[in-house]
Amino acid sequence: MRNVILRVKERFVSISVIFVTAIFLTVFLLVEDELSFTVLMLVGGGLFYFVKRRDCFKEVIVFARQSRYGFLICIFLALLTVLIILRNEHFALFMIASVALYSTVCFGLTIQLGYAGLTNFAGAAFFGVGGYAIAVLSSENFPDILSVLTGGFMAALVGSVLILPILRTRGHYAALVTIAFALLFKTFLELNDTLGGPQGLKISSMNMFGWDFGKSFFGGSFYLNYVLFSLLVMVSIFTLTRLLEKSWIGLHWDALRIDEISSASFGINISSWKILAFTLGNFFIGLSGALYAKMLGHIAPTNFTFGDSLILISIVILGGIGNPWGVIPAAFLIIVLPEKLQFIQEYRLLLFALLVILVLLYRPDGLFKKALRSFYRGWGKV
Amino acid sequence: MCNFGSIDNKARSAYADRDSPVKMTPFVGGENMLNRGFLIFSFCLLVVGCSSEDGSAVKIGFIGPLTGGVSANGIGGRNSVDLAIKLANADVTKQYKYQLVALDDECKPNIGIQVATKAAADSSILGAVAHYCSAVAVGTVDVFHKFAMPMIVWGAVLPKITYGNDYPEVHRVNGTMINQNDVAAKFMVDLGYKTWAIIHDTTDYGKGHDKYFTESLEKYGGIVLGRFGVTADQQDFNAELTKIKALEPDVIYFGGITPIGVRVRTQMDRLNIPAIFQGTSGIISDAYIEGAGTLAEGTLAFREGDSAERLPGGKMFLAEYDRNNYSSPPEAYGPFAFAAANLLIDAIESEGPDRKKITSYLNKVRNYNSVIGKITFDENGQNMVPLITRFVVQDGKWKIWEMSEYADNIRSLNRQNPK
Numbered sequence: 001m002r003n004v005i006l007r008v009k010e011r012f013v014s015i016s017v018i019f020v021t022a023i024f025l026t027v028f029l030l031v032e033d034e035l036s037f038t039v040l041m042l043v044g045g046g047l048f049y050f051v052k053r054r055d056c057f058k059e060v061i062v063f064a065r066q067s068r069y070g071f072l073i074c075i076f077l078a079l080l081t082v083l084i085i086l087r088n089e090h091f092a093l094f095m096i097a098s099v100a101l102y103s104t105v106c107f108g109l110t111i112q113l114g115y116a117g118l119t120n121f122a123g124a125a126f127f128g129v130g131g132y133a134i135a136v137l138s139s140e141n142f143p144d145i146l147s148v149l150t151g152g153f154m155a156a157l158v159g160s161v162l163i164l165p166i167l168r169t170r171g172h173y174a175a176l177v178t179i180a181f182a183l184l185f186k187t188f189l190e191l192n193d194t195l196g197g198p199q200g201l202k203i204s205s206m207n208m209f210g211w212d213f214g215k216s217f218f219g220g221s222f223y224l225n226y227v228l229f230s231l232l233v234m235v236s237i238f239t240l241t242r243l244l245e246k247s248w249i250g251l252h253w254d255a256l257r258i259d260e261i262s263s264a265s266f267g268i269n270i271s272s273w274k275i276l277a278f279t280l281g282n283f284f285i286g287l288s289g290a291l292y293a294k295m296l297g298h299i300a301p302t303n304f305t306f307g308d309s310l311i312l313i314s315i316v317i318l319g320g321i322g323n324p325w326g327v328i329p330a331a332f333l334i335i336v337l338p339e340k341l342q343f344i345q346e347y348r349l350l351l352f353a354l355l356v357i358l359v360l361l362y363r364p365d366g367l368f369k370k371a372l373r374s375f376y377r378g379w380g381k382v
Numbered sequence: 383m384c385n386f387g388s389i390d391n392k393a394r395s396a397y398a399d400r401d402s403p404v405k406m407t408p409f410v411g412g413e414n415m416l417n418r419g420f421l422i423f424s425f426c427l428l429v430v431g432c433s434s435e436d437g438s439a440v441k442i443g444f445i446g447p448l449t450g451g452v453s454a455n456g457i458g459g460r461n462s463v464d465l466a467i468k469l470a471n472a473d474v475t476k477q478y479k480y481q482l483v484a485l486d487d488e489c490k491p492n493i494g495i496q497v498a499t500k501a502a503a504d505s506s507i508l509g510a511v512a513h514y515c516s517a518v519a520v521g522t523v524d525v526f527h528k529f530a531m532p533m534i535v536w537g538a539v540l541p542k543i544t545y546g547n548d549y550p551e552v553h554r555v556n557g558t559m560i561n562q563n564d565v566a567a568k569f570m571v572d573l574g575y576k577t578w579a580i581i582h583d584t585t586d587y588g589k590g591h592d593k594y595f596t597e598s599l600e601k602y603g604g605i606v607l608g609r610f611g612v613t614a615d616q617q618d619f620n621a622e623l624t625k626i627k628a629l630e631p632d633v634i635y636f637g638g639i640t641p642i643g644v645r646v647r648t649q650m651d652r653l654n655i656p657a658i659f660q661g662t663s664g665i666i667s668d669a670y671i672e673g674a675g676t677l678a679e680g681t682l683a684f685r686e687g688d689s690a691e692r693l694p695g696g697k698m699f700l701a702e703y704d705r706n707n708y709s710s711p712p713e714a715y716g717p718f719a720f721a722a723a724n725l726l727i728d729a730i731e732s733e734g735p736d737r738k739k740i741t742s743y744l745n746k747v748r749n750y751n752s753v754i755g756k757i758t759f760d761e762n763g764q765n766m767v768p769l770i771t772r773f774v775v776q777d778g779k780w781k782i783w784e785m786s787e788y789a790d791n792i793r794s795l796n797r798q799n800p801k
Contacts, residue, residue, distance in 0.1 A: 090503030090529075094496065187613055190584040198586040199520050199542065200491060221503075298521035300491040302585075339496065342485055346448040346457055 087220035108284030114322025116277030117257030123312035128304030130289025155286020189301035200300025320366030443510035448486035458713030466723035494518035502529035516540035553763035557686025565770035567598035582637035591637030639664035644673030721752035
């Protein structure tokens with residue numbers, strides 16, 4: 001016990017930075033009107049400057065590197081606090097779940113774009129495949145947990161149609177193939193009346209092993225169910241993504257991305273590694289698409305336009321290509337910020353675009369640049 | 383190294399050396415001051431969070447497309463609701479002060495569900511005037527029902543929104559595309575036209591119009607020569623129009639909204655197609671006339687409800703709208719949004735700030751006088767508007783057919799074949 005107290009004391013600054021950030025985000029999710037938003041931004045800016053001046057962020061990173069479990073427990077407790085404060089705020093919880101699911105989608109895109117170097121401009125289309133798969137399956141009373149998985153498998157399966165053209169093309173041309181698919185997908189849905197046509201499909205709420213997502217969760221909002229499940233999915237897929245990156249699989253992808261020809265001459269089978277990255281990425285995208293559709297309760301083709309694919313890609317770029325850690329804050333920014341700017345109504349997307357440009361101006365490699373692979377502790381140190 | 387005293391170089395170099403264990407200075411003495419500053423900051427945050435509540439005013443939500451291709455209509459609707467609230471607040475006989483919460487749905491279902499959740503989950507918002515886009519409204523009615531929030535649709539025309547469910551919360555002041563197309567088909571056949579070519583966008587809006595117009599047209603004896611579905615963001619219609627030119631229809635029926643309406647109309651002219659251009663409620667906007675210019679002359683379109691210009695309340699609405707100097711016009715559905723907002727305000731005045739009571743008040747609305755004529759909700763919450771107003775463009779303005787020079791045979795819709 002004493003040991004724990006001593007350790008907390010030692011890491012007091014890092015812990016308070018984490019908790020203050022959590023409280024800041026909570027308040028950020030709750031503010032509505034112009035005045036509070038502006039004041040909050042000013043206070044946030046001041047805090048940021050204060051923390052940065054004193055190098056506290058670096059210390060948080062040191063904390064994360066040196067005692068990983070302590071750091072994770074800290075994050076977990078901060079998250080728990082946020083959820084307890086927000087337990088009755090339907091909308092804030094809805095936004096948190098959306099951020100978690102969009103982050104999961106972007107882990108899939110990170111595998112494709114950040115690891116294997118495959119540009120996928122059809123992210124929203126695969127997201128939609130997952131959604132439509134679960135919409136059809138839940139109308140057939142298929143068990144929900146299996147439907148969510150099937151959403152992922154369907155996205156991977158539909159993606160396999162694109163494998164051949166993607167393997168035969170490179171760079172911009174491969175990207176063009178995915179753009180064509182994204183456009184085709186939306187038009188197909190609009191013309192296809194068995195899948196609801198342009199009006200889309202209704203989906204019943206999630207229910208698995210007697211856990212009814214439509215009911216309130218221990219007296220809190222029913223969205224709490226979705227938040228918890230989405231966070232669970234996000235954390236599992238994040239862990240999986242990181243493990244893949246650290247393993248020899250990630251090493252192969254790195255080689256492939258940096259130089260196809262030389263990795264081929266070292267005996268790496270380019271096609272099979274590309275297929276693996278593409279299919280696995282689509283599986284993650286479809287999986288979260290299915291969950292997202294369940295949460296929305298209604299999906300329509302206009303949710304999955306080419307523009308939405310660009311939003312997904314921009315999350316990956318803003319977070320720092322290839323760094324799954326960066327994806328989460330970037331998703332938060334891209335999903336929640338336009339929503340928070342609702343008070344300026346028709347000018348909100350304008351201001352949002354300006355803010356994104358500003359961020360990229362000052363951090364051209366995204367919020368958090370991908371670090372070089374370290375093969376063992378202290379790698380690269382002279 | 384995070385050091386709340388001075389940041390000395392030694393500490394920095396200690397940080398740079400990652401293998402060396404980081405030594406932390408425990409918090410003692412004068413450093414506590416700065417530490418406190420840190421905590422005060424976070425308290426500020428909490429205060430900001432808590433102070434954002436404003437208990438005195440009653441809130442009314444507005445949801446519509448404020449950005450994107452149909453934003454002109456959304457902004458017109460938003461201004462009209464804003465006007466209704468301003469007038470109510472200026473009226474001393476009203477018990478409550480009203481406040482508008484305007485939300486942008488971007489005409490996308492997922493964003494629509496998001497903002498509808500936001501409005502409906504906020505218990506200080508008593509009711510909503512919501513949705514111009516049908517695909518969005520179809521998705522959000524479930525949300526409004528789930529949170530028991532009374533809502534009135536002000537622009538979306540898909541029948542399913544009111545008839546596809548039995549939610550007591552859902553109402554609609556504008557008519558559906560069924561009535562609109564029935565009147566349109568009869569009117570055009572009576573004018574003596576016989577053959578049609580249909581261009582519709584592949585959204586629910588365009589497809590619905592195609593379906594209901596064709597049904598009505600068959601009833602009245604018109605013939606459809608060809609039918610062309612186009613995507614809502616298509617730029618070039620030469621392929622469709624070339625085929626249509628060969629079919630030589632009397633009329634081109636267009637089921638879609640303003641941006642592609644303008645494109646179809648201008649490209650028709652480029653191909654010298656002499657057919658009459660007949661649109662739907664989706665192109666009744668000043669943006670259409672601005673976009674098509676002089677080519678807009680003689681374009682026909684139909685809309686539910688009486689015209690604001692013909693009603694005493696409507697004239698008042700237009701005059702007040704002008705007086706408040708909004709930067710953009712109310713557009714075709716502004717009066718509907720205005721009427722819906724007034725209905726909601728009257729419901730709150732009579733029943734008090736209680737969502738359930740407001741809902742049951744709205745369900746009992748019969749023969750309510752508004753700027754769009756009388757409003758009577760049927761058991762599905764649908765306004766049974768008997769009247770469809772016919773419009774034609776004359777000299778750069780949407781004119782009511784009966785008041786135009788075309789009705790008096792001073793001008794003719796039939797254009798001379800330019801060749």
